[in-house]
Amino acid sequence: MAKKKKQLTTAHGNPIGDNQNSLTAGARGPLLMQDYQLLEKMATFNRERVPERIVHAKGSGAFGTLTITNDITRYSKAAVFSKVGKQTPCLLRFSTVAGERGAADAERDVRGFAIKFYTEEGNWDMVGNNTPVFFIRDAYKFSDFIHTQKRDPKTNMRSATAMWDFWSLSPESLHQVTILFSDRGLPQGFRFVNGYGSHTYSFINAKNERFWVKFHFKVMQGIKTWTNAEGEAVVGKDRESSQRDLFEAIEGGDFPKWKFSVQIMPEKEAETYHINPFDLTKVWPHAEYPLIEVGIMELNRNAENYFAEIEQAAFEPSNIVSGISFSPDKMLQARIMSYADAHRYRIGVNYAALPVNKPHTEVNTYHRDGKLRFDDNFGGALNYEPNSFGGPVEDEKFLEPPLKISGDADRYNPREGADDFIQPGNLFRLMNASQKEQLFSNFADAMQGVPERILARQLVHFYKADPEYGRGVAKKLGLDMEKYVPWAKLSMAELIEKTAQ
Ligand code: NDP
Numbered sequence: 001m002a003k004k005k006k007q008l009t010t011a012h013g014n015p016i017g018d019n020q021n022s023l024t025a026g027a028r029g030p031l032l033m034q035d036y037q038l039l040e041k042m043a044t045f046n047r048e049r050v051p052e053r054i055v056h057a058k059g060s061g062a063f064g065t066l067t068i069t070n071d072i073t074r075y076s077k078a079a080v081f082s083k084v085g086k087q088t089p090c091l092l093r094f095s096t097v098a099g100e101r102g103a104a105d106a107e108r109d110v111r112g113f114a115i116k117f118y119t120e121e122g123n124w125d126m127v128g129n130n131t132p133v134f135f136i137r138d139a140y141k142f143s144d145f146i147h148t149q150k151r152d153p154k155t156n157m158r159s160a161t162a163m164w165d166f167w168s169l170s171p172e173s174l175h176q177v178t179i180l181f182s183d184r185g186l187p188q189g190f191r192f193v194n195g196y197g198s199h200t201y202s203f204i205n206a207k208n209e210r211f212w213v214k215f216h217f218k219v220m221q222g223i224k225t226w227t228n229a230e231g232e233a234v235v236g237k238d239r240e241s242s243q244r245d246l247f248e249a250i251e252g253g254d255f256p257k258w259k260f261s262v263q264i265m266p267e268k269e270a271e272t273y274h275i276n277p278f279d280l281t282k283v284w285p286h287a288e289y290p291l292i293e294v295g296i297m298e299l300n301r302n303a304e305n306y307f308a309e310i311e312q313a314a315f316e317p318s319n320i321v322s323g324i325s326f327s328p329d330k331m332l333q334a335r336i337m338s339y340a341d342a343h344r345y346r347i348g349v350n351y352a353a354l355p356v357n358k359p360h361t362e363v364n365t366y367h368r369d370g371k372l373r374f375d376d377n378f379g380g381a382l383n384y385e386p387n388s389f390g391g392p393v394e395d396e397k398f399l400e401p402p403l404k405i406s407g408d409a410d411r412y413n414p415r416e417g418a419d420d421f422i423q424p425g426n427l428f429r430l431m432n433a434s435q436k437e438q439l440f441s442n443f444a445d446a447m448q449g450v451p452e453r454i455l456a457r458q459l460v461h462f463y464k465a466d467p468e469y470g471r472g473v474a475k476k477l478g479l480d481m482e483k484y485v486p487w488a489k490l491s492m493a494e495l496i497e498k499t500a501q
Contacts, residue, residue, distance in 0.1 A: 064297060068084055094112060106238075161454065168458040
């Protein structure tokens with residue numbers, strides 16, 4: 001027997017009698033204003049999209065579980081790590097960074113790797129990338145940098161000149177640029193990338209001791225990448241290649257997994273470590289801070305509704321839980337503000353109450369009202385504190401140990417004294433001959449049409465990381481590296497002067 005169908009209604013629950021024909025004055029006459037069902041349908045349709053994210057607009061996601069396999073309670077008292085075997089539900093959203101919502105997946109770009117852990121002490125968001133470092137070390141340059149990755153104000157096209165102008169004027173970008181143009185810069189899909197917290201965060205243990213920590217999620221399916229030519233062929237046939245791969249694998253029961261590890265630095269060691277451990281353009285070499293296993297993260301459930309559960313998912317590095325906290329990394333500090341702020345603009349002030357963003361624990365705040373307060377707005381509960389009616393109160397057991405800060409408030413230049421070349425050079429020297437060859441070609445492809453003076457500036461940076469690196473790219477570009485080798489001795493100011501228009 002056919003199942004009885006549900007009654008179609010308006011958004012207000014009024015049954016609809018005709019969903020095929022509009023209300024008109026006569027068979028060939030104009031529409032009537034009173035066809036409120038049509039008005040509701042069209043007005044709702046006009047408002048279907050929320051503003052896309054300025055960065056990381058194109059994304060895919062899935063739900064899963066983190067299972068703890070190793071005891072790290074000596075470093076962190078976070079409930080999520082409390083015992084081996086402990087399982088915590090999570091949501092992972094992958095993304096490309098520069099392209100808009102309709103961009104193709106198989107493009108050379110960093111991949112976002114944002115995880116929301118629904119822990120028993122509230123949500124912990126680890127909002128990372130598939131790279132352990134970033135292009136800049138001070139958020140003052142973030143909007144400038146992103147503008148170079150987006151459309152030119154006049155041509156409305158992406159501009160290789162803008163990208164290389166900015167990168168060549170910001171040698172701190174060299175480490176991330178080397179990763180982006182290496183074979184790993186064009187992954188075959190989201191199931192084949194590592195994830196990194198990138199920033200330095202902190203752990204706090206039950207004795208209230210602080211440790212600096214870096215988060216690593218090593219892919220268990222292996223890293224798989226495409227060459228530029230392969231990527232172009234994929235995009236020609238399928239703009240959703242990463243979404244398709246992830247969705248279909250999970251739908252078919254082939255659940256992707258990542259091994260979660262941490263690097264740990266005792267609080268005191270940061271003061272004497274030979275690099276600034278809070279510099280987002282740097283890694284901590286594994287030989288100095290080996291990876292310590294924490295657990296396995298598995299993705300095993302697709303969203304039922306993409307918009308509700310992935311597009312409206314709001315990740316923010318400011319979502320920390322007791323036992324996990326921030327560090328003085330300037331980029332992290334700025335992200336603490338900008339992510340939640342972006343969600344308030346993009347989704348609305350009550351975004352945290354949406355099912356996908358809501359913690360699996362009780363929420364007790366004195367925030368009230370605001371646009372689209374779609375839950376009961378805490379009913380009749382008091383909306384001020386202190387109160388003498390038993391409202392929710394603080395508990396000092398959640399306070400962090402004080403962090404010692406010294407110095408004068410000033411605008412310090414984080415580039416002074418920082419080396420921008422050793423770590424990119426180390427990465428270059430790890431590559432085999434075929435990876436180096438791919439790196440050189442990938443640069444040459446991406447540098448077409450860029451003025452020679454800008455290329456020369458960038459070649460000097462490559463050369464300073466490793467002479468073979470500079471020479472290899474120069475050769476692919478048909479430029480003579482030897483002409484620019486003496487410039488490697490210049491200060492950045494002198495190099496800018498040499499390459500001025
Ligand atoms: P190790 O030899 O111990 O580690 C090298 C690391 O480089 C591995 O994590 C490897 O990832 C990763 N790697 C290999 N090829 C690429 C690539 N094309 N893009 C990005 N990462 C890649 O060396 P060190 O710890 O001394 O680091 C040497 C260099 O390796 C660093 O300067 C940095 O550029 C890079 N690196 C270091 C990381 C760290 O946290 N120490 C993390 C990632 C990169 P995998 O194991 O998955 O193959």
